[in-house]
Amino acid sequence: MKKIEVVAAVLKYKDKYFCAQRKNKGPLAMKWEFPGGKIEKGETKEDALIRELKEELLLDITIDNFIMTIEHQYETFHLTMHAYLCHGDTNDIKLMEHLNSKWLDKNNLKNLDWAEADIPIVKKLIGE
Numbered sequence: 001m002k003k004i005e006v007v008a009a010v011l012k013y014k015d016k017y018f019c020a021q022r023k024n025k026g027p028l029a030m031k032w033e034f035p036g037g038k039i040e041k042g043e044t045k046e047d048a049l050i051r052e053l054k055e056e057l058l059l060d061i062t063i064d065n066f067i068m069t070i071e072h073q074y075e076t077f078h079l080t081m082h083a084y085l086c087h088g089d090t091n092d093i094k095l096m097e098h099l100n101s102k103w104l105d106k107n108n109l110k111n112l113d114w115a116e117a118d119i120p121i122v123k124k125l126i127g128e
């Protein structure tokens with residue numbers, strides 16, 4: 001079984017969280033997620049997160065806190081995902097790889113169709 005290790009950024013501004021929708025391809029097509037991606041050889045998790053946010057959103061971020069690590073078995077691969085609370089140095093975000101995005105407060109996070117692996121993160125943010 002293929003294994004991948006990913007970092008994800010929960011970007012927070014005031015009371016809102018940044019949510020991004022994946023493109024219309026692949027097994028997680030159209031699902032909502034937190035921006036990030038795979039850790040490359042020789043990178044720390046923090047390096048990977050900073051690089052991915054720059055690539056995906058043209059955004060420089062500061063990492064504030066570790067949130068949690070998720071282990072999730074999808075049908076075709078095993079995912080290990082490390083999530084961090086972060087903030088951007090601007091609110092001018094450009095979607096380079098996602099279809100859509102929203103800033104939602106915690107009361108509205110549950111309304112999105114999240115990638116399955118993200119549900120524990122969403123629950124933690126909501127306070128469940």
Ligand SMILES: Nc1nc2c([nH]c(=O)n2[C@H]2C[C@H](O)[C@@H](COP(=O)(O)OP(=O)(O)OP(=O)(O)O)O2)c(=O)[nH]1
Pocket residue numbers: 004006007008028032033034035036037038079081115116117118
């Ligand atoms: N970045 C991110 N990926 C997530 C989340 N939830 C979740 O299941 N994933 C999965 C989707 C992908 O299979 C993988 C992240 O890989 P990725 O976005 O860097 O790469 P990808 O497979 O879409 O494509 P590629 O760049 O390898 O071609 O983790 C999430 O909240 N953020």
